[in-house]
Amino acid sequence: MSIKTEIIEINIDDNQIFEKLKDYYKKGKLVAIPTETVYGLSADATNDKGTKNIYKAKGRPSDNPLIVHFAKLEQLDNIVSLDNENVKKLISAFWPGPMTVILPIINKGIISKNVTAGLDTLAVRMPKNKVARLILEKTNVLLAAPSANTSGKPSPTKFEHVYNDLNGKIDVIIKSEISELGLESTVIDCTKYPFAIVRPGSITKDDIEKVLGEGSIYYNNQEDVTKIISPGMKYRHYSPDADLIIYTGSEDSLLDILKNKGSEIGFITYENMKNKLENFSVNIKYLADSEENIEECNKNLYNILREYDNENVEKIYILDILETDKSKALVNRLRKASSKK
Numbered sequence: 102m103s104i105k106t107e108i109i110e111i112n113i114d115d116n117q118i119f120e121k122l123k124d125y126y127k128k129g130k131l132v133a134i135p136t137e138t139v140y141g142l143s144a145d146a147t148n149d150k151g152t153k154n155i156y157k158a159k160g161r162p163s164d165n166p167l168i169v170h171f172a173k174l175e176q177l178d179n180i181v182s183l184d185n186e187n188v189k190k191l192i193s194a195f196w197p198g199p200m201t202v203i204l205p206i207i208n209k210g211i212i213s214k215n216v217t218a219g220l221d222t223l224a225v226r227m228p229k230n231k232v233a234r235l236i237l238e239k240t241n242v243l244l245a246a247p248s249a250n251t252s253g254k255p256s257p258t259k260f261e262h263v264y265n266d267l268n269g270k271i272d273v274i275i276k277s278e279i280s281e282l283g284l285e286s287t288v289i290d291c292t293k294y295p296f297a298i299v300r301p302g303s304i305t306k307d308d309i310e311k312v313l314g315e316g317s318i319y320y321n322n323q324e325d326v327t328k329i330i331s332p333g334m335k336y337r338h339y340s341p342d343a344d345l346i347i348y349t350g351s352e353d354s355l356l357d358i359l360k361n362k363g364s365e366i367g368f369i370t371y372e373n374m375k376n377k378l379e380n381f382s383v384n385i386k387y388l389a390d391s392e393e394n395i396e397e398c399n400k401n402l403y404n405i406l407r408e409y410d411n412e413n414v415e416k417i418y419i420l421d422i423l424e425t426d427k428s429k430a431l432v433n434r435l436r437k438a439s440s441k442k
């Protein structure tokens with residue numbers, strides 16, 4: 102069954118659009134919106150029908166809770182507890198921006214049960230993207246929004262990605278720019294101290310320790326299933342159709358493997374390698390100018406994986422990336438994309 106998906110571009114002065122979106126949210130409709138991390142698939146977080154529709158449209162397991170997006174802190178009054186000095190410091194340092202915090206719920210009656218998937222905690226985020234903020238401010242609706250992809254696909258960083266996955270399944274796609282950061286927000290469990298990063302993102306442990314002090318936060322090891330705090334991390338994620346191989350040998354030995362291969366093999370590399378690749382016939386895509394440019398790598402990764410999906414590639418190679426505090430999110434998403442779980 103297919104529904105008609107409206108494509109809308111936001112014009113700041115067009116208040117009719119915001120009235121229409123507000124009405125749609127009240128009716129339980131789904132609206133894909135841009136954010137600075139990835140596009141989100143939004144519904145009114147207080148609406149059972151809308152939030153249920155999110156899981157259906159994405160094919161998302163119902164035990165994987167959603168993040169609630171908002172524009173003004175007052176919107177969280179009576180919903181979650183912000184009564185914590187360290188949380189307040191995080192908020193003033195990183196919001197609006199790519200940080201999601203998990204907090205204790207104080208009133209279970211407001212947010213739909215579909216959003217929390219039965220947990221006593223709620224994940225909340227104040228996005229920075231201009232269009233997202235306009236929609237949040239002008240509709241004054243709390244928006245539950247996971248990434249706007251089909252479950253198991255890379256998160257969408259461009260309008261076209263959302264269209265490919267969800268056209269005919271959702272009510273509106275807001276057409277906007279490429280997502281500035283390209284990887285999902287840093288998710289921080291603030292219900293216990295020290296805090297735990299349950300999903301790495303562009304705000305890193307070092308960034309947070311600069312604000313809260315050393316020892317205030319640690320990376321929760323998501324590879325250990327007994328320690329999974331964020332339910333979404335246990336599912337296979339971000340995966341391209343082709344097998345993604347993170348090559349741990351030397352660059353020269355990888356080039357040896359690739360030099361006689363054809364376009365059915367992909368190679369994700371950097372512009373500064375170009376001169377070594379002149380006679381290669383593999384399908385080459387550049388993640389950034391160099392491996393050091395982590396921001397650029399983050400921004401391009403999902404788009405590249407999706408491009409390969411459209412190009413009948415069987416295997417994609419990438420040289421292993423050195424894991425540092427800064428590259429942690431990138432390495433995490435690459436590992437997930439390459440895992441066969």
Ligand code: TXA
Pocket residue numbers: 136138139140141142165166167168201203217220222223224226246247248249284285286287288299300330331332333334
């Ligand atoms: O950047 C982002 O965070 C994007 C944009 C749209 O804001 N959203 C996003 O949502 O990535 P989603 O649903 O794809 O990922 C949310 C993650 C999941 O891993 C989920 O399990 C976790 O956050 N999560 C949500 N609520 C939680 C809670 N109460 N406790 C633990 N983990 C939670």
Ligand code: MG
Pocket residue numbers: 247248256
């Ligand atoms: Mg997601």
